Amino acid sequence: MMMAVLKVWVYLYLTFEDKKPSITGIDICIEKQSVTINVASVDEVAKQKDTLVNEVASLRAELQQVSEDRDSLLLQVQTLTAEVVNCEELVEKSNELKEKCFSQSNQLMTLQDELEATQNKLRVSDLSVFETKTEFEAQKKLISELQNRLEDAELKIVEGEKFRKKLHNTILELKGNIRVFCRVRPLIPEDSPGADGKVVSYPTTTEALGRAIELTQNGQKYSFTFDKVFMPDASQEDVFVEISQLVQSALDGYKVCIFAYGQTGSGKTYTMMGKSGNPEQKGLIPRSLEQIFQTRQSLQSQGWKYEMQVSMLEIYNETIRDLLSTKDSSRTEYGSNGKQYAIKHDANGNTLVSDLTVVDVCSTREVSFLLDQASHSRSVGKTQMNEQSSRSHFVFTLRISGVNENTEQQVQGVLNLIDLAGSERLSKSGSTGDRLRETQAINKSLSSLSNVIFALAKKEDHVPFRHSKLTYLLQPCLGGDSKTLMFVNISPDHSSSGESLCSLRFASRVNACEIGIPRRQANLRSFESRLSLG
Numbered sequence: 001m002m003m004a005v006l007k008v009w010v011y012l013y014l015t016f017e018d019k020k021p022s023i024t025g026i027d028i029c030i031e032k033q034s035v036t037i038n039v040a041s042v043d044e045v046a047k048q049k050d051t052l053v054n055e056v057a058s059l060r061a062e063l064q065q066v067s068e069d070r071d072s073l074l075l076q077v078q079t080l081t082a083e084v085v086n087c088e089e090l091v092e093k094s095n096e097l098k099e100k101c102f103s104q105s106n107q108l109m110t111l112q113d114e115l116e117a118t119q120n121k122l123r124v125s126d127l128s129v130f131e132t133k134t135e136f137e138a139q140k141k142l143i144s145e146l147q148n149r150l151e152d153a154e155l156k157i158v159e160g161e162k163f164r165k166k167l168h169n170t171i172l173e174l175k176g177n178i179r180v181f182c183r184v185r186p187l188i189p190e191d192s193p194g195a196d197g198k199v200v201s202y203p204t205t206t207e208a209l210g211r212a213i214e215l216t217q218n219g220q221k222y223s224f225t226f227d228k229v230f231m232p233d234a235s236q237e238d239v240f241v242e243i244s245q246l247v248q249s250a251l252d253g254y255k256v257c258i259f260a261y262g263q264t265g266s267g268k269t270y271t272m273m274g275k276s277g278n279p280e281q282k283g284l285i286p287r288s289l290e291q292i293f294q295t296r297q298s299l300q301s302q303g304w305k306y307e308m309q310v311s312m313l314e315i316y317n318e319t320i321r322d323l324l325s326t327k328d329s330s331r332t333e334y335g336s337n338g339k340q341y342a343i344k345h346d347a348n349g350n351t352l353v354s355d356l357t358v359v360d361v362c363s364t365r366e367v368s369f370l371l372d373q374a375s376h377s378r379s380v381g382k383t384q385m386n387e388q389s390s391r392s393h394f395v396f397t398l399r400i401s402g403v404n405e406n407t408e409q410q411v412q413g414v415l416n417l418i419d420l421a422g423s424e425r426l427s428k429s430g431s432t433g434d435r436l437r438e439t440q441a442i443n444k445s446l447s448s449l450s451n452v453i454f455a456l457a458k459k460e461d462h463v464p465f466r467h468s469k470l471t472y473l474l475q476p477c478l479g480g481d482s483k484t485l486m487f488v489n490i491s492p493d494h495s496s497s498g499e500s501l502c503s504l505r506f507a508s509r510v511n512a513c514e515i516g517i518p519r520r521q522a523n524l525r526s527f528e529s530r531l532s533l534g
């Protein structure tokens with residue numbers, strides 16, 4: 001570009017310099033012509049002059065044209081110079097871009113290398129993913145196989161556990177002992193502050209697991225073993241599962257008796273009745289009834305027809321009260337005449353309480369209604385131990401009479417479910433006046449129970465069943481041929497450790513009692529319209 005501009009300059013200069021001598025020559029020539037004016041004719045001179053003037057004019061015009069051309073070329077030169085500057089900038093930019101391009105192409109090459117390396121890696125990964133996938137599929141198959149095996153094994157365990165329980169029950173039946181289940185309730189807000197639940201512990205050795213309990217009192221540890229120990233986290237369902245077979249045997253014609261023993265507030269009512277309004281917290285009584293009515297339904301297909309009768313009583317201050325009686329006056333045994341509610345046992349070991357209201361029932365709903373009715377009638381008192389302490393022994397009895405139309409077989413079973421009054425000692429209950437009398441009466445029946453247990457454990461000839469209404473009512477369960485289970489309920493509160501120790505000691509003695517082998521009441525049809533209390 002620079003070269004082009006230079007060339008234009010040189011051309012303009014040369015053109016101008018080229019014309020300059022001819023113009024100067026013309027001027028000289030004119031002067032010379034003037035000198036020779038005398039020689040040539042005026043006309044010729046004039047002619048020559050005109051010619052020269054014209055020539056000068058044309059040369060001037062030509063000069064003008066050249067100068068204009070020069071100006072235009074100068075303009076072009078300026079434009080071109082500006083363009084050259086632009087071009088130079090562009091060249092600079094282009095150089096920069098070239099450099100950039102170069103570095104980027106370098107980068108690109110590096111990236112390409114990297115891409116290639118990554119692609120190689122990807123290829124390798126793809127391969128390993130494929131291998132992993134294949135391995136995963138194999139593992140999945142293995143897991144599914146193991147799961148199936150586990151399910152089978154679990155099923156076998158459940159079956160084995162059922163079988164174990166059955167054998168265990170059979171062994172216990174053959175031994176003829178009263179079975180004892182211990183249940184420790186969780187700590188509740190009402191427990192004394194600072195209670196840390198460390199009073200009770202549970203040994204974990206294979207033979208002790210789920211059966212042993214240790215209680216620490218004044219730094220000393222006392223160990224007990226029962227047929228089953230339920231820790232505080234055991235649900236109502238967990239507990240029911242363990243007694244469901246026993247309940248079932250009432251339908252097979254056995255006398256079954258389950259009672260809950262323990263100090264006030266230890267969880268007896270919770271275990272037996274549970275909390276109403278919450279299906280998960282239903283106790284053993286409602287659950288047992290549900291199971292019995294369900295099984296009754298399923299046994300129909302085998303030709304069995306059952307009739308069931310319910311009675312409920314409480315022993316309060318050594319007095320029997322009929323909880324299902326609709327007449328207020330006849331609710332206690334001294335209501336209308338002193339002969340009411342006399343306890344009698346027949347030769348078959350069945351118990352009858354005279355004049356007690358017995359209601360035929362066909363469904364769980366009917367029994368629930370009766371349970372509500374009974375709970376209203378129950379006497380509930382207040383002591384320092386438990387705001388809503390039940391001060392009476394509650395006895396629920398379901399009599400079952402079954403006939404098989406196909407085999408003509410007849411069975412008579414009884415299910416007694418008993419929630420005993422609190423077993424606390426007088427000094428601790430803080431009772432005075434009426435409450436003291438109540439506590440003494442409760443203690444009398446519970447100490448009678450203890451005496452009966454002592455006598456049975458020692459196999460004494462005379463067992464003092466008649467010393468209290470409770471023991472007399474329970475005579476067939478404690479000394480006869482029924483399947484009897486006692487729950488000993490324990491509070492984990494450290495302030496209850498003394499009472500808990502007494503309860504556990506008593507329960508141990510109960511557990512050692514042999515009451516004989518349970519006898520099934522089954523015979524061929526000779527149907528009685530009313531069953532006596534078992």
Ligand SMILES: Nc1ncnc2c1ncn2[C@@H]1O[C@H](COP(=O)(O)OP(=O)(O)OP(=O)(O)O)[C@@H](O)[C@H]1O
Pocket residue numbers: 184185186188232262263264265266267268269270271275386388389390391420421422423489
């Ligand atoms: N296993 C448990 N889980 C949760 N709460 C429980 C459990 N056992 C007992 N409780 C609670 O502890 C409190 C006392 O229980 P409960 O009334 O059953 O004692 P109790 O032994 O029947 O007393 P009483 O001798 O006065 O009848 C209740 O509030 C009950 O809900």
